[in-house]
Amino acid sequence: MRRRRPLTRRGVAAIIAGLLCMIAANLLAAPILLYIAMLLFLLVIIAVFVVHVPRRSGGVSRRISTDLLTVGEQSQVAVRFDLRALRVPNGTWRDALPSAVVGDAAGEFPTDNGTNIRYAITGVHRGVWPVGPLLLRTIDPFGFSQREQEFGDTRTVTIVPEIVPLAPINSNVGASGGTAHTAxxxxxxxxxxxxxxxxxxxxxxxxxxxxxxxxxxxxxxxxxxxxxSPDALVVLDRTARRWERAGTGSDPAFEAAVSAAASVALHLVHEGYSVDVLDSAGAVLGSLRGHEDDRDSLLVALAMVTPRGEGRDLISLYDGAPPGPVVMITGRIDEEDAALLRHGGASAPILLASDPLPGTLDAAAALGWSSATLGDDVASAWEDALPARVTTGSGHVPR
Structure with a gap:
């Protein structure tokens, strides 16, 4: 973090003005200018002494109102600043925020609540990010010298993917809800x-x-x-070649896919299914059995997931018999890739692809998949892919 200079612009200007007065005093033989120069230098020295000499220390504790902050969700941050000093200085405070959150984390110090600070943040990018440290900037009454000091450690904030409400699966695909069709x-x-x-x-x-x-x-x-309860399977295809920006930063298409994986998994749990969420290599991202801890564990795992590696055959991911609904969420996929997507007899195979090439959805439909293109509107893509909306001829909803 860039350190501020000990002198403000006004302080630097005072030093320059003092030097000019000394030069002018010699050239013009005007002793009064020399006195003015000495006065300016003295004021700057006093300002530096007042601001930098007093010892200050303190601790910072932060409390975020939401344990898991969803993308687009706002949360309140409460900061308790225990400052130890001879007197409480007047200045400005600023809490260092990552680029993944936005918020007005700055203000006058001390605040209306003394050393207790509150501000709001909004999640922008999923992940685990540090918040802090707290920076206190003070300036002397003349505005010549400044001091910026860090207090406390950082605290991490976990930003999880956005959860979108989805339409229910139609009963003609074998389950109008997991609890309605138990084995x-x-x-x-x-x-x-x-x-x-x-x-x-x-x-x-x-x-x-x-x-x-x-x-x-x-x-x-x-x-x-x-x-x-019947089982459902959600597969997030992390294969690097499916995504344009794998390993190079935030990819809007992959972010939509992660949001879709979280939304579909939680939606199927709400309908009564036991849901396993896997990546394309078979790694378990989460297992949902109706417990709140299961939900949080899944969201934390999805907060840190990135495109990487290669995938496996879908059927090889099944643990035993084929599940009920199988939702495959992928990126760039062509007709040849789709022809290899065997669902192994799942009762409701659903394919969401963010970048299907021409002929891909038809090839998937020939294998029994109900498919749709996944864009920014996850709910709309899900509704288009529901088997109840599949046409008899082509196998997917005309777009």
Whole structure:
């Protein structure tokens, strides 16, 4: 961080004016100018002494109202500045902010609340970024000398991708919601969900379902079922060649893809699915089972994800049987790449590509994918890709 000079522009001007007065005093034989020069030098020396000699120390603690700051979301930062000095100096304060957040982190010191400072920040770019240190700048009453001193350490702020509300998956793709289409395992004993079935030889008489027996006229027994939430899979394609700016900074297309991955995963959890979020190499970015900690862990992982490496075949990412919905989020993809995207019998394969080349969506549709182009509007792309909107002929919504 660039250090400020000990003298302000006014202080430098006072020194220059003093030198000119000394020269003029000798040339014009005017002693009064020499006195003026000495006075200017003395004032500058006193100003430097007043500003720089007093010892100041202190601690800084920051509290951000939101643990995870979403892109576009505003949060409040409360700074407690414990300054130890002979007197509280008058000056200006400034908290060093990264380029990933914007906010008015500067003001007069001391503030209306004394040494307690508050300001608002807004997330701009996802990632983990440092906030701080706090800088206190003081100037003497004449404005000749200045001092800028850092206090406290930095505190990191985690900016996670934007979460966009999405339309529900239509029921004609096999699930109108995970909880509405749970898989059942017959147990024969237990105390989970009860459903009647016909009596077979060997069933205990204690398990007879008398109400169902009276209703149907046949002997019925209780059949217990154990519910298990269906699985969904979200794959974020991080393959470097899919993205134009891999490793060179922020890529708007990749940022939209990360936002889509987070939004789709949380949306499917809301619909009742157990969701695994993987990258194209098979690394687990998050597993969502309806817990708040799962959500935060996923968002933190997505806050730091970048394009890199190569991907694997999609089917090789499955753990066992094919899941229900499979959402593949990728970047630049051509017709040949799409022809290799086998979904392995997933009930609702959905493809979102930020830069599909001509013929790509048709090739994907031929394999059963419901696809759409992913732009800045994640919600619109998701709605276009929903299987309920797929036309019978081409396999994707005409654009």
């Amino acid at each position: 059942s395992t017959r147990l024969g004993q237990g105390s989970d969900n009860l459903s009647p079935r016909h009596y077979v030889s060997g069933d205990s008489m204690r398990r007879i379902h008398w109400r169902a027996t009276a209703h149907r006229g046949d002997l019925m027994v209780r059949q217990e079922e154990e519910e298990a």
